[in-house]
Amino acid sequence: xxxxxxxxxxxxxxxxxxxxxxxxxxxxxxxxxxxxxxxxxxxxxxxxxxxxxxxxxxxxxxxxxxxxxxxxxxxxxxxxxxxxxxxxxxxxxxxxxxxxxxxxxxxxxxxxxxxxxxxxxxxxxxxxxxxxxxxxxxxxx
Amino acid sequence: xxxxxxxxxxxxxxxxxxxxxxxxxxxxxxxxxxxxxxxxxxxxxxxxxxxxxxxxxxxxxxxxxxxxxxxxxxxxxxxxxxxxxxxxxxxxxxxxxxxxxxxxxxxxxxxxxxxxxxxxxxxxxxxxxxxxxxxxxxxxxxx
Numbered sequence: 001x002x003x004x005x006x007x008x009x010x011x012x013x014x015x016x017x018x019x020x021x022x023x024x025x026x027x028x029x030x031x032x033x034x035x036x037x038x039x040x041x042x043x044x045x046x047x048x049x050x051x052x053x054x055x056x057x058x059x060x061x062x063x064x065x066x067x068x069x070x071x072x073x074x075x076x077x078x079x080x081x082x083x084x085x086x087x088x089x090x091x092x093x094x095x096x097x098x099x100x101x102x103x104x105x106x107x108x109x110x111x112x113x114x115x116x117x118x119x120x121x122x123x124x125x126x127x128x129x130x131x132x133x134x135x136x137x138x139x140x141x
Numbered sequence: 142x143x144x145x146x147x148x149x150x151x152x153x154x155x156x157x158x159x160x161x162x163x164x165x166x167x168x169x170x171x172x173x174x175x176x177x178x179x180x181x182x183x184x185x186x187x188x189x190x191x192x193x194x195x196x197x198x199x200x201x202x203x204x205x206x207x208x209x210x211x212x213x214x215x216x217x218x219x220x221x222x223x224x225x226x227x228x229x230x231x232x233x234x235x236x237x238x239x240x241x242x243x244x245x246x247x248x249x250x251x252x253x254x255x256x257x258x259x260x261x262x263x264x265x266x267x268x269x270x271x272x273x274x275x276x277x278x279x280x281x282x283x284x
Contacts, residue, residue: 001281005280005281008280009276009277009280012276012277012279012280013273013276013277015157016156016157016160016161016272016273016276017160017161017164017273019157019161020157020158020159020160020161020162020164021161021164021165022161023157023158023161024158024161024162024164024165025161025165028158028162028165028195028211029165029193029208031195031196031197032193032194032195032197032208032211033189033193034197035192035193035194035197036188036189036192036193037192041184041185041188041192044176044181044185045169045185045188045189045193048168048169048172048173048176048185049165049168049169049172051168051172051175052168052171052172129154132150132153132154132157133150135153136146136149136150136153137146140145140146140149141146
């Protein structure tokens with residue numbers, strides 16, 4: 001395994017943990033546990049489910065470092081993003097779109113963090129799904 | 142988006158969900174073990190295994206998935222899309238990284254079969270580790 005492979009593995013692993021946590025808690029386990037009867041049992045279980053959070057920032061730190069390394073490995077610099085050189089190719093535009101969505105997700109993390117955000121969470125999940133789509137296009141497209 | 146890209150996308154999303162699923166088990170089992178009094182752990186675990194169903198509405202109760210049922214569904218989608226990707230043209234030597242990935246996946250399925258019946262923090266840690274191991278090995282597959 002090369003350093004590049006290690007960076008990709010850490011990048012994908014951190015994304016799976018962070019986004020998997022967000023998707024599974026919001027779409028599956030939260031609604032499923034809420035319906036358990038009696039309601040007191042449901043409340044106890046939901047309290048247990050939420051005892052550990054705070055995965056967002058560490059995952060984002062790993063994603064940023066490994067993502068920047070992969071960009072550099074592929075010959076893309078932040079300067080190319082800033083002066084628009086990167087937008088000349090299809091892959092560059094996809095990467096720019098992905099980075100824009102990641103910035104929006106960082107914004108969500110800054111504003112809401114681990115607090116409940118009944119509406120904004122769905123925009124955040126949509127952004128996450130689009131980020132995953134852009135990633136597939138970058139690697140396989 | 143071509144069919145091959147769509148299959149790759151579904152494969153990636155199901156991997157994300159599967160890792161989230163095993164992270165849920167880790168958080169729940171460790172969280173339950175910290176509960177006081179300890180006598181509460183077994184009934185709460187049983188309530189979760191039997192009473193938590195998805196989707197929580199619309200579908201008749203009997204057809205809703207239990208928590209372990211969700212895990213099996215994610216695993217099934219992962220396997221089916223993986224086979225789809227192989228049929229779409231990706232040819233890997235089975236003895237190499239794909240062999241390791243399949244072995245880890247088989248171990249994960251076995252661990253999940255136990256986790257779905259008697260969840261413990263140790264089993265949840267093992268399952269999450271195996272799921273992340275599958276992700277790491279996938280990186281080594283040629284693109």
